[in-house]
Amino acid sequence: MDNLSDSDAALTAVAEQLRQIDPDGTRWAAVLRKTYDMIYNGQETGRYRWDQLMKTEKTHFGTLFEINAQRVFEFDGGIETDYRIAGHQVDAKWSQADGGWMLPPEVFDKLALVATGSDAESTWSLGLIRVTSDVRREKRNRDKKSQLTAEGRKAIRWLWRDAPLRPNVLLQLPRETVDHIFDSRYGTERTNRLFRAAEGMIVNRNAVATVSRQLDAQKRVRYNGGARSALQPDGYLILSGVYHRDLAAALGVPVPLADEYVSVRVVPTDGSDSIELEGRRWRQVRPGEPVIEPAPKLPTS
Known part of the structure; x- marks a missing residue:
């Protein structure tokens, strides 16, 4: 399967804009570091590891990541998606497990900014994918969310892959x-x-x-x-x-x-x-x- 993102002009424009505003990825890395530290809330809880979090807190990480990125980069708001970048609708998706992004119907056929990371390994990754029917598989659940297929994960255009995260x-x-x-x-x-x-x-x-x-x-x-x-x-x-x-x-x-x-x-x-x-x-x-x-x-x- 060819990398579908290579011929997607909108995806290319978004990728170029993201590279332009953060050439070395340090600002994105700071967003991830801040989000981990916020979700641990160590000063009040003494927690410092992902496995110490409750399930609802782990789920909330993606929302905090989206909010913190918005504060740092000041993206325009999207209509059905989180952001508008370079004039295009982009939805932010986080998964602690690489490849585990849950994709709701409102992001189908739109661009997803997919991110993952490991505080234990001090690494993070961020890429772009258009969520077409060719790259996603249906999940049999009430909200009709999908995940990327194995071929879909290969089609991600990674802007940063296993980049360094400030260590914990x-x-x-x-x-x-x-x-x-x-x-x-x-x-x-x-x-x-x-x-x-x-x-x-x-x-x-x-x-x-x-x-x-x-x-x-x-x-x-x-x-x-x-x-x-x-x-x-x-x-x-x-x-x-x-x-x-x-x-x-x-x-x-x-x-x-x-x-x-x-x-x-x-x-x-x-x-x-x-x-x-x-x-x-x-x-x-x-x-x-x-x-x-x-x-x-x-x-x-």
Whole structure:
């Protein structure tokens, strides 16, 4: 079967418009990250995994995805579909399972913007398909929804396929480690455990809020009683994407964005592969190397 999307002028126009407004897909990736974080509602619930959601919440993910995309890209509203893009009717469809999109009659013969992703694998995909009778199969249910056939899934024009999603550190750590983090009854201690366990890994502010479950979650990171103070005696710096990106780059750890942190243990050094803080040179600790001095204090501006 030929890829039917190749000869669809409207689909091509929509694809070109989507590429034009987000050439590298970072804005779509941000929509997916935000939607996952909203549906977990970690600060209030402590949840961070898809399997912790109720069935109704999983169903609601697609609606949140549609709304968040509309807020970011400001698409015109469609008549029977969610959006009008490049002058054409386009309906947004999400499925956590790749290929599992449910297609109602109102999208038949129209364009569908199909999306899927995996928070555990930190990937997402987004493509376009015209939902013709050649690519869909009927479902025997009351609302007459269809799904794409195997050939229909092959006909999707993927704009981004298995693109990187900003990672959820709580899904990257071993489950037993995360269980230990949550085992404490105190939000401050849970935050300390997070930054110990996630040394050298990007930690998003949402992960901090999920772990601390307190209103001023970011206060649990700062000095004056937060994780920076608690972990300083063991040589930890907790670098902020607002103030310390240059320090992270110089130390050779992942460079955090504005809403991210990264923790790193340091020791004094005379070498050039180092940073200067409080009048001394410091470098990242090497595997198995003991930390014998507290970390220096970070500048906050």
